[in-house]
Amino acid sequence: MERALVTRLDPADPLAVALAAGRERCNALFEAARARRPDLTPEAVFAALTEAAGPVVRQSPAPESTLHALYPHVLGAVGQGGGVEQAWTRALAGCAPHVAREPGRLGAALLEAVRRLDATSGADPKRWAGRLVDLADQATDADALLDAGAVLAWREGLVRFRRAALDACARLDAPLALAALGLPEADPAERPTILDRLGADPWCTPARAASGAEPAALTVRTVCGGFSRLGGPFHHPPTVAAEADRLLATDGAGWWRLHADAFGTAFERVEAPASAAQGDVRLGAGGRVRWAGTEAVVPPLATAPSAAATATTLAVVIPTSHRIALLARA
Amino acid sequence: MPDDPFRHVPASPTNPGAPAAARDFDVADLYRERPPEAPADAAEALGEKLRQAYFWIANTAIISPYYDIEYGDEPPAAYTFGDTDSVLTLPSGQSYSSFVLVPLLTLAVRRRCLLVGGPGRGKTATAVLMGLLAGYSRRDVRRAIQHGQPQMTLTDLLGNPLPKDLVEADDIDAIRIAWRRWLGMRVKIIDEYNRIPTRTQSALLTLMGDGYAEVLDQVYECPEAAWYLTANDDAGGGTYAVIEALRDRIDVVVKALHFSPRFLDDLLARVEAHVRPEDVVPPEIVFTEAELDAVDDAIRAVRVPDAVRRRLTFFASQFEFFEGAAAQFEYKTKDTVKLSGGDVARLGERDTGTDRLADLGAQTLGGLSVRALLSVLVYVKAIAFFRGRTEADLEDVRQILPFVLHDALVPNPDAPFFEQPGHAVYRLDRVGWVRELFDLACAEYDRLDRDRDDPVAEMEAEFARGLEGLGAREVQARLTAIERLLAAWSRGRKLTGHLYDDLLKLKYLHQRYTNYLRWLEWSGRS
Numbered sequence: 091m092e093r094a095l096v097t098r099l100d101p102a103d104p105l106a107v108a109l110a111a112g113r114e115r116c117n118a119l120f121e122a123a124r125a126r127r128p129d130l131t132p133e134a135v136f137a138a139l140t141e142a143a144g145p146v147v148r149q150s151p152a153p154e155s156t157l158h159a160l161y162p163h164v165l166g167a168v169g170q171g172g173g174v175e176q177a178w179t180r181a182l183a184g185c186a187p188h189v190a191r192e193p194g195r196l197g198a199a200l201l202e203a204v205r206r207l208d209a210t211s212g213a214d215p216k217r218w219a220g221r222l223v224d225l226a227d228q229a230t231d232a233d234a235l236l237d238a239g240a241v242l243a244w245r246e247g248l249v250r251f252r253r254a255a256l257d258a259c260a261r262l263d264a265p266l267a268l269a270a271l272g273l274p275e276a277d278p279a280e281r282p283t284i285l286d287r288l289g290a291d292p293w294c295t296p297a298r299a300a301s302g303a304e305p306a307a308l309t310v311r312t313v314c315g316g317f318s319r320l321g322g323p324f325h326h327p328p329t330v331a332a333e334a335d336r337l338l339a340t341d342g343a344g345w346w347r348l349h350a351d352a353f354g355t356a357f358e359r360v361e362a363p364a365s366a367a368q369g370d371v372r373l374g375a376g377g378r379v380r381w382a383g384t385e386a387v388v389p390p391l392a393t394a395p396s397a398a399a400t401a402t403t404l405a406v407v408i409p410t411s412h413r414i415a416l417l418a419r420a
Numbered sequence: 421m422p423d424d425p426f427r428h429v430p431a432s433p434t435n436p437g438a439p440a441a442a443r444d445f446d447v448a449d450l451y452r453e454r455p456p457e458a459p460a461d462a463a464e465a466l467g468e469k470l471r472q473a474y475f476w477i478a479n480t481a482i483i484s485p486y487y488d489i490e491y492g493d494e495p496p497a498a499y500t501f502g503d504t505d506s507v508l509t510l511p512s513g514q515s516y517s518s519f520v521l522v523p524l525l526t527l528a529v530r531r532r533c534l535l536v537g538g539p540g541r542g543k544t545a546t547a548v549l550m551g552l553l554a555g556y557s558r559r560d561v562r563r564a565i566q567h568g569q570p571q572m573t574l575t576d577l578l579g580n581p582l583p584k585d586l587v588e589a590d591d592i593d594a595i596r597i598a599w600r601r602w603l604g605m606r607v608k609i610i611d612e613y614n615r616i617p618t619r620t621q622s623a624l625l626t627l628m629g630d631g632y633a634e635v636l637d638q639v640y641e642c643p644e645a646a647w648y649l650t651a652n653d654d655a656g657g658g659t660y661a662v663i664e665a666l667r668d669r670i671d672v673v674v675k676a677l678h679f680s681p682r683f684l685d686d687l688l689a690r691v692e693a694h695v696r697p698e699d700v701v702p703p704e705i706v707f708t709e710a711e712l713d714a715v716d717d718a719i720r721a722v723r724v725p726d727a728v729r730r731r732l733t734f735f736a737s738q739f740e741f742f743e744g745a746a747a748q749f750e751y752k753t754k755d756t757v758k759l760s761g762g763d764v765a766r767l768g769e770r771d772t773g774t775d776r777l778a779d780l781g782a783q784t785l786g787g788l789s790v791r792a793l794l795s796v797l798v799y800v801k802a803i804a805f806f807r808g809r810t811e812a813d814l815e816d817v818r819q820i821l822p823f824v825l826h827d828a829l830v831p832n833p834d835a836p837f838f839e840q841p842g843h844a845v846y847r848l849d850r851v852g853w854v855r856e857l858f859d860l861a862c863a864e865y866d867r868l869d870r871d872r873d874d875p876v877a878e879m880e881a882e883f884a885r886g887l888e889g890l891g892a893r894e895v896q897a898r899l900t901a902i903e904r905l906l907a908a909w910s911r912g913r914k915l916t917g918h919l920y921d922d923l924l925k926l927k928y929l930h931q932r933y934t935n936y937l938r939w940l941e942w943s944g945r946s
Binding site for chain 2: 098099100101103105106109110112113116117120121124126127128132135136139140318319344359
């Protein structure tokens with residue numbers, strides 16, 4: 091086995107002391123993890139211990155219990171592809187003072203966050219970790235750090251957490267909330283107005299909310315969905331429906347809630363609704379659309395098999411496809 | 421000619437072979453200085469030291485000329501004697517005396533060994549030698565022996581509260597205990613443990629099982645230790661019946677055989693030289709605490725290859741299944757019968773359509789506990805390490821199994837197997853019986869061609885590669901494969917122990933895939 095690349099710790103290093111105290115447990119947990127994941131290598135674990143856990147343990151008043159809490163997450167993060175391990179290491183080391191105070195909770199939460207981001211199309215876990223580290227000094231405690239992380243994750247594309255992110259923005263100190271929204275220069279006094287605009291229109295970006303610009307014409311904002319064998323959710327071409335402020339889609343076998351806003355789209359499996367309707371939308375000849383007090387002509391919608399709308403989003407199934415076009419006023 | 425034949429340790433390698441592999445993950449590698457020797461070399465040196473210790477004991481200290489753990493590269497020469505066709509074999513490979521080897525392996529893996537045999541057979545002397553090999557003085561070892569006797573109390577075993585504290589203390593926490601010194605030793609010897617009263621046996625159980633002693637709410641944590649218990653009669657002939665839980669904590673049982681008068685000359689030499697073996701243990705074979713830790717590490721690193729593990733699995737699958745025990749599939753076990761107060765032997769006579777002579781499970785009254793299987797694995801690795809191997813082989817399992825399962829596998833004396841010509845002897849000879857059981861299981865394994873035809877093993881291997889990244893289509897295909905296999909096997913096959921475990925494994929796999937598929941669908945990843 092090649093061990094030359096492992097940098098040996100000073101025995102007086104708090105990480106070394108903590109490892110010595112928990113040696114048998116650490117070794118046993120490694121073997122248990124390797125039984126499940128034969129590709130787990132000692133070198134990778136040593137590197138993660140040094141780079142991710144080390145900075146936290148050194149900041150901790152109780153290095154042994156900190157390592158005890160972090161070690162299972164180290165094993166969970168090592169070898170995860172798609173930048174999960176790198177992003178987690180970056181977040182852990184960059185937020186070390188916070189993690190040292192609550193290693194078990196934050197170690198797990200940060201790992202779960204980078205895993206979810208990694209599984210989200212278009213999201214970049216490493217970019218999220220970098221932004222979180224930039225904000226770490228402004229966070230007064232672990233709760234504030236996690237709230238800021240939730241806002242950043244929403245901006246990365248975790249649209250299912252839109253409501254939670256907006257609630258977090260309201261809880262955070264105004265400068266930190268605005269920085270998390272990507273508006274570090276905004277006037278803290280404007281926060282309530284910005285949050286109101288963001289809450290009212292899912293297609294409103296933080297920049298537009300800060301500028302106060304009104305939405306303009308109806309346009310296609312994004313296309314989502316797809317065939318299940320090609321990475322999409324649907325086994326058959328879908329139809330769409332609306333239930334209150336929720337957009338739904340079904341392929342005849344299952345139902346999904348469609349989350350969509352300026353940062354991305356996501357499908358969430360749900361039970362079949364008790365009742366679902368088209369919503370306040372009318373499709374006319376030649377692709378004429380009447381919806382939410384506006385009227386527009388979108389020629390591809392002339393043959394759309396299904397359409398449904400909420401107050402802010404119009405969903406239209408693209409003919410002969412498994413995909414759904416989402417329209418809103420830009 | 422060496423100066424002192426009793427202390428002489430030959431310099432020649434005892435069993436040249438491939439070095440044992442070192443443990444490849446140890447967080448200590450991150451902070452401690454690398455040892456001067458490469459780990460593999462160190463493990464090999466310790467293996468050699470262990471073998472030297474064995475040969476010194478077997479050739480010089482304990483006169484035990486019984487090579488009952490037999491190895492060979494080719495079939496042994498065999499000679500038959502007497503009207504009962506008693507067979508004497510001459511193994512072609514290096515073979516060992518269980519009475520010396522098994523206690524020595526117990527020292528290496530720090531487990532619990534019961535030495536049984538009549539008085540004066542060297543049981544206590546062997547245990548004392550193990551204490552000396554662990555680095556203790558003869559005086560310390562002798563003083564630390566706990567002699568079982570009918571009046572033995574908890575305080576005799578564990579220690580006394582200090583009388584001054586008993587008088588002056590305001591609360592129970594202030595009462596200090598003068599713990600007996602033997603509790604802190606890494607070799608513990610209980611002589612004639614079946615003469616200890618039942619209540620004191622319970623304290624011994626806590627010590628052996630959980631590694632701590634308790635008196636008046638004060639707790640003493642004991643270090644990991646090798647335990648040696650002796651008994652003149654293991655079949656219930658002691659002053660007190662041994663509680664079952666205590667018996668269950670014993671990992672391995674070895675018999676002290678009789679003294680062969682053909683070796684009287686050796687005894688005479690000792691008398692004339694006025695030598696007791698425990699006074700002349702060569703320092704080269706005494707282990708430090710760190711060396712014993714390293715031996716334990718090296719033994720754990722010994723691999724049990726897939727081919728060996730599968731035969732062991734097949735063997736262990738034979739015993740717990742009991743078709744008439746329950747309606748629910750999962751409860752069709754001998755445990756269910758015993759927990760309901762039923763009689764496994766009597767109920768087993770009912771016809772279930774299986775051939776009770778061929779069914780190995782019919783020969784036992786119970787299955788194998790997790791503890792027994794753990795002990796099997798540990799001792800299989802230990803004997804392989806002792807032989808200088810990095811991987812255990814089938815013969816390691818075959819040779820060590822009878823000693824580990826000696827008390828763990830209880831025979832059903834009413835089973836048809838024991839009525840067969842020449843088999844009555846197995847009612848008395850547990851070592852021979854367990855080895856015969858293993859041989860029969862291996863023969864059945866070969867008959868079924870399980871090395872090449874084991875669809876469950878293939879499915880296990882497929883599952884072991886992990887679920888991460890697995891698509892719904894592949895999961896569906898695997899679920900269908902499981903269902904097809906179950907449907908095929910349900911047509912006209914007799915339900916046997918190994919099939920029962922296969923079916924439970926298939927159900928487990930089916931459930932894991934079903935849950936995963938459900939998660940895939942609900943998370944939108946299908």
